[in-house]
Amino acid sequence: MLQLRPTCEHCDKSLPPAALDARICSYECTFCADCVESVLSNVCPNCGGGFTPRPVRPSKNWKNDNYLGNDPARTEIKHRPVDAAAHAAFSADIKAIPPEAR
Template identity: 70%
Template sequence: MLQMRPTCERCDRDLPPTAQDAWICSFECTWCADCAASVLAGRCPNCGGRLSPRPPRDEERPPSTPVSTGGVVDPDRRP
């Protein structure tokens, strides 16, 4: 089971599960709206796929579906 990533993989911005401005590719690489629109131009640098808005998770989620506590950040892509 994949867990929602809590930060932008480029700038490390916090993107909690309820965030309205998180973007993902089909592999669920996670980006903030600013990075997705500007630097990445709507394409995932990992797979080349199109980025789409990540649906926010309801605040009252079942305990069997935890969110990830660790982010994935590539220091070579940081601003």
């Protein structure tokens, strides 16, 4: 089950469960869309993968208790600002490769 982390790991922007600008990689590293585009060049600084919009968990119990009230978002913040220069060096060779081909 997705952790639904509460903030962008880089800029610490709040990303509540219904945030449409939350982005995740396949390891659930969580960043805001602005950081993914302007700082990270769609390259996860932790794994090198790409990002996708984070799904929004239903806020109402539509079926079988699969909703935010039963499976709440995480509250622990994981704030790990990215060193822009180090990330630029890391991502230089792979940012042109589509995420599905990395």
